[in-house]
Each structure stands twice: as C-alpha cells, then as structure tokens.
Amino acid sequence: MVWSSARDAGSYLWMSHPSVGVEDHSVGMVTTGPPTPAAPGAERSRIMRGIRRFDTRPELLVRSELHRRGLRFRVHLPVPPAPRRTIDVALTRARIAVFVDGCFWHSCPEHLHLPSNNRDWWHWKLGTVTARDRDTDGLLRAAGWSVVRLWEHDDVESAGARVEELWRRRCHPPSTSAP
Template sequence: MVANKGRDTRPELLLRSILHRRGLRYRVNMRPLPELRRTADVVFPKAHVAVFVDGCYWHGCPEHYRPAATRAKFWEDKISSNKARDIETNRRLQESGWTVIRVWEHEDPSSAADKICAVVSGVPESSPAV
C-alpha cells in the first residue's frame, strides 16, 4: 500500500502538464471547500472547478475494474465506499456552486484537458475547445 501514491500520479502529472502548456493556472491537491475533508487533484478556485483524476481500480471503473481474488469481500466493500464517497463529494461541491469534473486514469489526457479548458473558459461542452 505504501507504493500507492495519493498525489502526483502519472495521469495527474500528464494532465497538469497539458493544462499548464495551454495557459491555465490552477492549484494542486486543494480542498475546494475547507470544511469538507476531500481534496481535488486540480482546482480552479476563481472558476469554481474541481478536477478529480480517478484510478480505475480504486474508484471502480466500469471499463477496467476487476475484482480482487484475495480478500474479495473487503475490497468490494472498500471500492463501494469509495464510489459512495465520490457521489457524496460531487453532490456537496455542486450544492456549493462548484463544477466537478472526474477523469479516469485511462482517459486520453489531451481530450480530458479539452473538456477542462472548455468548462474553465465557459465554453459549452458541445463546442470545440480552442
């Protein structure tokens, strides 16, 4: 478990690098709401946008998650509680006026950055990002 990083994972670093090259400035590993003990991976405080880069295993990706063979019940409960916490986090942030963007670790970082840039700049998602 020590090898599992809580921040600065490869998908996060790739996404942040692309966002920075596109001229966006952000905060890293910040609590969007100080009273809520949840940190977003990338935060745009002025735009009220919180980005979470979710690991496929830890957050139960419908495409890549494979149940553990050992201690299956424990891991099933753990992943279920992570998913429930993600839903609760989304709800609490949205109720406070934040836009939440969740990106799976397997997603293409460039297309994820396109989506984030569109939201931060206020362009509707159906329009092509600049």
C-alpha cells in the first residue's frame, strides 16, 4: 500500500525533468512552458474530454467507506486560498482534506507509465500536476488543514480507517488533565 509518504519524500516526477521550471506559488503553476506536442487528432480529443475529473469510482468508494464509518463531509469544496482547485472530500469540522489521486495523472511511483507519443510533453504535463498537488497541500497546511492523499489503488477500508483515526485525533484530542 502506498500513501503520501512517497510524495513527501520528494519523489516527484517534475523535480528531475530539465524542461520544467521553478514553481510560482502565487498562482500554483510552473513557469516554464510545455514542449510543443504534435497536434492531437479528433479521436484523442474526444477521449480526453470523456475522462472524469470528479466522482470517479475510487473517489465514490472512499466516500462510501467514510460515510459507512459515520463521518460526514462535503465534496468538491474549493481550496480556501485557491478557489479554482477543489478538495475531493472535506471533513470541515476537523479540517481534513482528502484527495483520491489517479495513478496516471498524479504520477504514482508504483504505476507511472509515460505514453510513448509526445513523451516530453507528457513528462512536462504530469510534472505540472504533481507540482500543483504539492502547492495545494502547502496552501491547505498553511490554512490549518491536514491533507490526506490516497491513490486510486489503495485499499478502501485501510484508507477509511486512516481518515477516521485522523478525524478522531483532530476532533477528540486526548485529555491532558491529570486524574
């Protein structure tokens, strides 16, 4: 099982690629432009438009597990300082942001496989996604949120247990009074 520890260790794809520039935290984007890709065909454009951005099967399974555990949450809540970005599952009372990341788009260290066509462009594109993830995590942590990143292949029950444990620690901290 892979959690966010690989991300925290700095194994981001974007860090090692020479065509990617420096992060601009004011807008959460990378400043160097992408390599020029070959123009995609109409069929490829149709396929890309059909890829779900939210309410994916892994996200629905995680939400169902959290609900089964009695946790209530909001979905697709805007990230406080960056309203164009959204939190997949937000436990607002405990200020926990849960993201369910797809292996391809978020460069899973276990399953990353770059397409053979337009390889440089895909390297750049996926690098910007992981850079934006890291920037979003930083913005949320600076606003007092805990961030949980799950991979689409993570075990749903383990993911639910992890989020529930964090929720309990944040909502019901242990008493510090002496008996």
